[in-house]
Amino acid sequence: MIRKATRKDIKNLAEIDIECNDPVDKILGLKKSHIPRSIRERFDNGLEKFFIYYDKEGYKGYITIIEYFPAYASSEIRWLAVKEKYQKQGIGSKLMDFAEKYATKMKKKKIYLYTHISRLKTAVRFYNKIGYKEINTFKKYYSNGDTALLLGKTI
Numbered sequence: 001m002i003r004k005a006t007r008k009d010i011k012n013l014a015e016i017d018i019e020c021n022d023p024v025d026k027i028l029g030l031k032k033s034h035i036p037r038s039i040r041e042r043f044d045n046g047l048e049k050f051f052i053y054y055d056k057e058g059y060k061g062y063i064t065i066i067e068y069f070p071a072y073a074s075s076e077i078r079w080l081a082v083k084e085k086y087q088k089q090g091i092g093s094k095l096m097d098f099a100e101k102y103a104t105k106m107k108k109k110k111i112y113l114y115t116h117i118s119r120l121k122t123a124v125r126f127y128n129k130i131g132y133k134e135i136n137t138f139k140k141y142y143s144n145g146d147t148a149l150l151l152g153k154t155i
């Protein structure tokens with residue numbers, strides 16, 4: 001099941017980020033201990049809408065969407081994570097499907113997302129499978145100067 005996350009979920013969201021074991025955290029030198037504060041800041045900023053996936057075993061993944069992306073009738077997926085032990089079970093796809101339906105309700109026609117170049121064989125494969133195509137590359141997108149790929153899909 002997927003529901004809108006509330007401020008009380010910050011701990012659950014942080015746990016998902018910590019347990020998704022994203023290798024890019026290490027590449028960018030981000031410490032796991034900073035995750036809860038960073039989520040709280042993003043949550044309070046209000047730009048991203050947070051949706052959390054759970055079942056009877058607990059919280060397993062989450063997605064955030066920014067309704068406005070600077071292109072015609074477009075939204076942005078800002079972040080998606082599934083705890084490592086629950087990956088490859090279809091949860092990421094369900095969260096993406098939920099976000100696409102949410103964007104459709106907002107009368108959006110496209111979804112874009114940026115991802116780190118090192119994810120070519122991991123998350124990019126995942127996004128390609130569900131219809132996202134590479135649009136562009138952005139040099140020096142990340143704090144350490146690394147490149148991002150911009151992917152997009154017409155929904």
Ligand SMILES: CC(C)(COP(=O)(O)OP(=O)(O)OC[C@H]1O[C@@H](n2cnc3c(N)ncnc32)[C@H](O)[C@@H]1OP(=O)(O)O)[C@@H](O)C(=O)NCCC(=O)NCCS
Binds near residue numbers: 079080081088122123
């Ligand atoms: C990317 C991520 C959200 C995918 O979630 P998931 O729940 O494992 O995805 P799904 O189970 O819905 O996978 C859907 C398809 O993509 C494929 N896929 C998922 N992860 C993959 C990977 N790391 N490498 C290659 N293919 C992958 C699955 O095999 C599946 O293919 P199938 O339909 O042929 O079985 C998850 O791996 C994750 O949290 N990664 C760390 C954080 C991250 O990179 N987030 C994205 C930042 S832009």
